[in-house]
Amino acid sequence: MPKPSNRQARPVDPRVQRSRAMLRDALLGLIRERGFDAISVQDITERAQLNRSTFYLHYRDKDELLTQVMKDMILELSRRSHQLGDSPDRLHRTLLEWFQHAAEHHELYHLMLGRSGMRAFAVQLRNLLEQLMNLDLERAGNPLLSAGVPVPVVNRFLTSAYMGVLEWWLDRRSLHSPEDMARWLGALTSQLGNHAPATSSHAPRRG
The missing domain is CATH 1.10.10.60 (Homeodomain-like)
Incomplete structure (x- = not known):
């Protein structure tokens, strides 16, 4: 780089x-x-x-214009998300920002997630979400880590699930509000944490 x-x-x-x-x-x-x-x-x-x-x-062409618009969109979401700080409800607020952003840029998200030439931006979006999730996952006593699963594995599991739900939501023309989606995904994540097995005697690895 x-x-x-x-x-x-x-x-x-x-x-x-x-x-x-x-x-x-x-x-x-x-x-x-x-x-x-x-x-x-x-x-x-x-x-x-x-x-x-x-x-x-x-x-050069309309594809380059679209690529620049996609880059600007990712930067905008990154700025908005990092302004949330490290508050207790950070996960909910992060998800809410994400779905609100997708609602504002519905057609661009469809292109980014569905058009083969734009998949690189979907990867960037997932990586951004993983970065935002790290602070929540690495808090002491997080029940999602009680089974000794490394943070990156839990993070990829959750963000992949969120991306899948986002695609489903976009395909249905934002059937539910961003507020509902953020609340439901937060509840599902909390339920996963409450039911995480605590049978492992190994401390969670960070790498």
Whole structure:
């Protein structure tokens, strides 16, 4: 992985930011209306009221624009989630933020979880959720770890389950509210902890 540069990043020209925002909003609106595969660069620029030459100053094609939108979405979720701190109800609040974010970006999540070219972003999303879960799992006396299962195994088990539930929820057009989903997943996690076997004499491994 390349080391971050010590040089201060130069601010982005406001006109560039505005053009990119207009292209992003046009893309999202068209995805909602037609689906990603049915739209073209011409459609995007017409919706954004920009020239095609302006589009190609910033992106090679519509896939690169979508990739940038996905990156921005992951960064936004990461910022929002890390602002939650280390509170006792952190798991509930993390899940609530996650489902609210998915509700706001329903079509993008569908693309990310279902389109083969976007699976890398699903992996990033899962990794982010695992990072947010670590603090909760590593608290002393967590019953989910009473069987001596390593934290990464429990973490992957839970986050994979959460991702599966999210896909189910998206497929049903957000049938239940984010609040309900966060509460139910929190209750299921709590029940798993209450019924975790405590038969192992080995301390949980962290690696």
